[in-house]
Amino acid sequence: MSLSDSKARMNSAHRDLMNAWYKVEQHWRDDTSRAFKERSIDPIEKQLRAAMNALEMMEETIRRVRNECGDDRL
Numbered sequence: 001m002s003l004s005d006s007k008a009r010m011n012s013a014h015r016d017l018m019n020a021w022y023k024v025e026q027h028w029r030d031d032t033s034r035a036f037k038e039r040s041i042d043p044i045e046k047q048l049r050a051a052m053n054a055l056e057m058m059e060e061t062i063r064r065v066r067n068e069c070g071d072d073r074l
Contacts, residue, residue, distance in 0.1 A: 003062070007055045014048045017041070 021041050025033065 003055050003059045007052055007059070010048055010052050010055070014045065014052070017044065017048075 021037070025037075
């Protein structure tokens, strides 16, 4: 699996998570739901964003290495 594929899967997972939470949040609006979001949803979202940023940085590094080495096979 390529970095682009991984990034696309993470983007999709992030979108799915947030869409599902949005639907739940429409019906579950109390202190428990807010606590759940803070304890569960927010940390997952933060980790997904950090992972996607790391993948972007790795893609850029690989792109630079390929350009500098003149080798498209890397």
